[in-house]
Each structure stands twice: as C-alpha cells, then as structure tokens.
Amino acid sequence: FHITNEQTASTLENLIQADVATTGDRSLEVSWRGAEAVHFYLLAQRQLYEGFIEASMKTAIRLRDYEDILDPQDIYSLIAITSFYHRFYLQCSKAFIKLENMEEIPAQKREQYVGVALQIFVRFPPVDPPFRKVECPHCHHQIGEWELMCNECGTHFRGCIVSGRPLLAKEDREEYQCRVCKHSAYDMELRGHSNCPLCHAVLQ
Secondary structure, X not given: OOOOHHHHHHHHHHHHXXXXXXXXXXXXXXXXXXXXXXXXXXXXXXXXXXXXXXXXXXXXXXXXXXXXXXXXXHXXXXXXXXXXXOOOHHHHHHHHHHHHOOOOOOHHHHHHHHXXXXXXXXXXXXXXXXXXXXXXXXXOOEEEOOOOEOOOOOOEOOEOOOOOXXXXXXXXXXEEEOOOOXXXXXXXXXXXXXXXXXXXXXXX
C-alpha cells in the first residue's frame, strides 16, 4: 500500500480547508503554532550538528516566540549553546541570565548554570562581535539579522521555514508561500526542496 506525496498533500489541504470553514483563519493560525515551534526547535538542532552555527543561533533565538509551547529551559539552553559557539557572548549571557532566574528550575540546577556562566564570562566578556545589520522594511531602522521584531516600530517578523531567518518583505529575494499551510520561505532557500519543510505538501 503506497501513498504518494500528491495524495498526502491533497488530504492535508482538504483537512485544512475544512478547518478554515469551521474555525476561521485565526484559529487555524493558532493551531499551526505548535508545529512551527517543534519545526524550528528541530531545525536549530540540525543546523548546530551539521556545523551551521550562525544559522543555528538565529533559529534558536526565534524559539523565544514559543515559550508558551516549548520548555523555556530547552529554549534558552539552546540559545546559550549556539551563541557560545558562534562567539556572540552578549546573546549567550542573556540566555544564561534567563536560565539563572527561572524559578521552576531546581536551585541546584540554577547554581550549575551560574557556575558555567562564570567560567565562560571570566574568559570572554559578554559582548557580541560586529555583525551585519538589516533594515526594517517598515521604518528603516537598523536591526540585527536574527531579531524577531523591530525595537523601533514593533513590527514582528515571520520566520523562513527553511532557514529560520526573519522574512523581511523588502529584501530582493522573493518569498514563496505554501498553498497548504500558508507558511513562507525565501524562494532561494527552497532550491532542492520538492516538499514544504513544515507540512510536507508538494511545492507548486
């Protein structure tokens, strides 16, 4: 018994269209957040283990959007690890501060985080190296390439489902939106992909 990618995509699309009809676009968007959270969490780990450290840090930072779904300890541990390896020690320090102040973590474990942080920052000051900045497409304020939102105008940036990078509407690279899950990616990032990385629908 063999199910083709086309059949899978068709089934997913039918289910989603039924959801839209009964619950509305907003409810459907909320229902996808869990899938997004797990997708970006696994993506950040895969990028890390494959040696794409910068990409992994950017994707890990995106996980801050999902503290209501993922374990915050997992989120900030991953941010701390990826930013340490990428030598972005300010981002690493911010992640450790979060971990050290999580009351739900046992005191002994928090003390371990404090100890590790001390070992790191005695050697490496909590400062990020020079980094490429990009322009907010709405207010033109300069922001870090990994930022989830513009701290000037408050615009929130969606994440590319292939790379985890922020989707900035005014970049030269075109965006592609999956017709099934309605999530987007940079067109150039989709080269070599025949299916949506999030919902696995066949790309048109």
